[in-house]
Structures are given as C-alpha cells and as structure tokens.
Amino acid sequence: MLSFFKKxxxxxxxxxxxxxxxxxxxxxxxxxxxxxxxxxxxxxELGGFPYIKTAILGTFGTRIKKEGSTLTxxxxxxxxxxxxxxxxxxxxxxxxxxxxxxxxDFEATEEEIKKIQEQKTTNITFKFLKEEISxxxxxxxxxxx
Numbered sequence: 001m002l003s004f005f006k007k008x009x010x011x012x013x014x015x016x017x018x019x020x021x022x023x024x025x026x027x028x029x030x031x032x033x034x035x036x037x038x039x040x041x042x043x044x045e046l047g048g049f050p051y052i053k054t055a056i057l058g059t060f061g062t063r064i065k066k067e068g069s070t071l072t073x074x075x076x077x078x079x080x081x082x083x084x085x086x087x088x089x090x091x092x093x094x095x096x097x098x099x100x101x102x103x104x105d106f107e108a109t110e111e112e113i114k115k116i117q118e119q120k121t122t123n124i125t126f127k128f129l130k131e132e133i134s135x136x137x138x139x140x141x142x143x144x145x
Contacts, residue, residue, distance in 0.1 A: 016035075017036075017057065017058055017099065020097055023057065023094065023097065025038070025055055025057050025101070028041065028042045028054075029041060029042055029139065030139065031124075031135075031138065031139055032124050032135035032136055032137045033135055033136065033138055034058075034133065034134065034135045034136065036059040036060070037056050037057065037058025037059060037133070038057045038058055039054060039057075039124065039126075039135050040054065040056075040057070041053070041054050041124075043108075043117070044105075050109070050110060050113045051085065051107060051108055052106040052108050052113075053103075053105055054103070054106065055103045056100075056101070056102040056126070056133075057101050058099055058100070059099060059100070060091070060100060060133060061091035061093065061102065062090070062091050062128050062131075063090045063091065064089040064090070064128060065087070065088055066087050066088070067087060067129055068083060068086060068087040069084045069089055069104060069126055069127055069128045070082065070083055070084070070127045071084070071104075071125070072126075072127070073115075073116055073119075073121050074121065074124065075115075075119045075122060076119075076120065076122060080112060080116065082106040082107060082108055082112065083106065083107055084104050084105065085105045085106065085107050089102065089128070121137045122137070123135070123136060123137070
C-alpha cells in the first residue's frame with residue numbers, strides 16, 4: 001500500500017541549513033558542524049556552578065524520555081565525556097522548514113571547563129540512546145558567558 005502522506009525521514013532531507021539564511025541561533029557561539037547540523041556551545045554558570053549549554057540546529061531531531069545524552073570532547077591524546085543535566089530531551093521542529101532545534105545542558109566541573117577551554121578540541125560527539133552524531137569544530141575556544 002502506498003501512502004502519499006508519509007513524513008520523509010529527517011536523515012533523507014536533501015535541503016541544507018545554508019538554503020535558509022534566516023535560520024540563525026543568536027543565543028550561543030557556533031562551535032561545530034557536520035553536513036546537516038550546526039552546534040552552538042557556551043559555558044554558563046548558575047548559582048556558582050558551571051555547565052555547558054548546547055544547541056543543535058539542523059536535520060537532527062530526537063525525543064528521549066529517560067536516558068538523556070552524553071557529549072564527548074575529543075582532544076589530541078584524550079577525551080572528556082559529560083552527562084546531560086536532564087533525562088528528557090526533545091527537539092522542537094522549526095515551522096515551515098525541514099529542520100529542528102535541540103537544546104541540551106551538560107553538567108561540568110571547574111576542572112572539566114578548564115580542560116575544554118585550554119585544550120584544542122578535534123571533534124565532539126553527542127550520544128542519544130544508540131545514535132551517535134559527530135561534529136567538527138569551527139572555532140578554537142568556547143567563550144565564557
């Protein structure tokens with residue numbers, strides 16, 4: 001049976017973010033990208049405790065209720081993995097586009113923040129359930145808010 005109303009899976013979307021120049025995220029620093037997504041990363045502080053604020057803009061979309069996610073910073077000779085602050089993660093679809101917006105905060109210590117700021121990141125990887133998405137950095141340092 002054929003269905004003409006079946007939603008096209010996001011992984012098969014052929015449009016790129018560059019086709020929508022009006023789509024920009026002003027709430028963070030563009031840190032990394034892959035073929036279909038941009039990642040914004042900033043260091044924030046709440047109540048004296050630091051955390052990593054991230055946003056993914058692009059074809060990636062997810063809905064996780066209990067597992068949360070991890071963010072791994074890959075450096076030349078080591079890596080650092082952070083856990084999301086919340087177990088529930090849900091992407092918001094962007095109206096009139098094939099894209100989504102996903103915000104995730106990650107717990108971090110002062111030492112971890114220092115390592116991220118001082119070492120050159122070669123790659124970052126988000127892990128959602130059994131799915132991993134890698135990004136290449138486009139900036140060297142993450143500014144502190």
